[in-house]
Amino acid sequence: MTDLMETFIENREMVQPNHANMLETAHGGNVMKWMDEIGAMSAMRFSGETCVTARVDQMNFERPIPVGDTAFIEAYVYDAGRSSVKVRLRTYREDLRTREREKTTESYFVFVAIDENRRPTTVPELTVGTEEGRRLREEALANEDDGR
DSSP, X not given: OEEGGGGOEEEEEEOOXXXXXXXXXXXXXXXXXXXXXXXXXXHHHHHSXXXXXXXXXXXXXXXXXXXXXXXXEEEEEEEEOSSEEEEEEEEEEEETTTTEEEEEEEEEEEEEEEOTTSOBOOOOOEEOOSHHHHHHHHHHHHHTTTTO
């Protein structure tokens, strides 16, 4: 069994010109890639197995991330099935100089744990042992269907 809080991962990506679109903001494809990578890390931390992306729910880009700011990404496992792992992901635009942070993107990804033969394999039961973990899980379950 793995506790929800053990799956919580935060990471930052500095938005460089090579990550940008013609408006000098992070290209949506790059943001999605970063979210996918961090989500997979969270799923693997939970399952102890290699995890691959099976589904990405609605992804709305609420605001841009300018070149020079960072994409601050947080992920955690909030539910699991037999071989599937549900991960909530939120991305924020962060100015490291001022520490100003605004949410830019949120989505819910489903990953599947696979074995060495690349076949689905079982995952452990998710446990929630803290008040913060319960709050995060309830928030994710309440919002997963509308992507907000």
